[in-house]
Amino acid sequence: MDESIVVGIDVGTTKVCTLVARTEEGGKVRILGVGIEPSLGMKKGVVVDIKAASQAIARSIEKAERTSGLEINSALVSLAGAHVSSVNSRGVVGITGGVIEEDDILRAMDAASAVAIPHNREIIHVIQRGFTVDGQDGIRMPVGMHAYRLEVETHIITAAAATVENLRQCVADSGVEVLQFVLNPLASAEVVLNDTERQMGAVVCDIGGGTTDLAIYIDGDIWHTMVLGVGGNHVTSDIAHGLRLPVEQAEELKVKHGHAVVSEVRPDEYITVRPFGEEAPVQISQTDLAHIIEARMEEIFVLVLQEIKRSGYDGLLPAGLVLTGGCSAIPGARQLASQVMGLPVRIAQPENLMGLVDKLHSPAYSTSVGLVQWAFKFNEFTPRPERRRTGGKGGAFDWETIKNFLRRLLP
DSSP states (O other), X not given: OOTTEEEEEEEOSSEEEEEEEEEOXXXXXXXXXXXXXXXXXXXXXXXXXXXXXXXXXXXXXXXXXXXXXXXXXXXXXXXXXXXXXXXXXXXXXXXXSSBOOHHHHHHHHHHHHOOOOOTTEEEEEEEEEEEEETTEEEESOOTTOBOSEEEEEEEEEEEEHHHHHHHHHHHHTTTOEEEEEEEHHHHHHHHHOOHHHHHHOEEEEEEOSSOEEEEEXXXXXXXXXXXXXXXXXXXXXXXXXXXXXXXXXXXXXXXXXXXXXXXXXXXTOEEEEOOTTOSSOEEEEHHHHHHHHHHHHHHHHHHHHHHHHHHTOTTSOTTOEEEESXXXXXXXXXXXXXXXXXXXXXXXXXXXXXXXXXXXXXXXXXXXXXXXXXXXXXXXXXXXXXXXXXXXXXXXXXXXXXXXXXXXHOX
8 A cells, every 4th residue: 555545443342443544735634445343342442252353343444445445454553451551761871972863862762661561561652751961851852962961751551462462363364464553542632632732731531432541641742641441331331221221222322312411401301212121112211311321421530530640640731631532422521521520621523634534523533533643643654562571671672663663753
């Protein structure tokens, strides 16, 4: 495929979305092919049935190939799940020539990456957050500066190696090579965050079907990432249990009649449903439905708030929370999130798209569109990092991979 064309495969708990895209003049993205399929064999962002997941991914890829008229050989793939974790690391090097050169930055990145990673973990991202030159921090690009000491701060994201390999295998079964895995909230942030929010301090909160993905941005850089194993499917499950309904009917009720704030629902409005064990349809109050949704959504936002506080950055977020993902489309979600977290909240979705975009103007597709945006922004055609061995220097990246990471991640 032409290198100006990129492919992103968003493998979620509820849907698989494959997008084929290219950039147009003015930085707009033209969607050439779309393949959306219900997800199978996935639970909380993790593969639980390789055969079913492979088939769902294959059908999604086939649809995207058919609508774009292009053969898909490689793609960026989204990654989520509670197995994802992150750590901040610093690397320090001495400057021998008196002037910082590109190789000095590469050595500093290598030093920062030399952290002890267990043998069952795999590095997904190494993202530089800023440089300190002779004690002076806040340096964006130190090449050419006179100095004796260079320090780089990085954000390293790791995932369970076996889980990553299972997802890679599912995609490979369709004859598609995984160029790189991209963490869900990082992909979503490419679409929903603006430059002001990145600089001021904001949280991206992507509430999907099986997971809620968080990314905290401060001073234009990523400071903290986290994946919580709770999402919209838990809301659906609560409705199904509370009203004794099939899951499919509970999902339909959530989408068509759901509201996350009980006080904004009229008590005299009723919905006709067919619970288990009832021969005839019965009517339920819309406030009963709202009570169930509000309780679970409030719990999700409390967990998000706890994670933000645990990160220690809760006082550095004047731009507030940017809410996206399919579950954020429930009416009242924004008001409830603002009430629980005491932050400004807005709901965001993909914008400025061209081409086959009928279904994509929805918060549910922020990660999908973000994958192709990530590829265009970072020219993501690089080899994946080697899996790290325990004990720091033993399994360091090879030099070419470090260079590729640096070219991609430096501002």
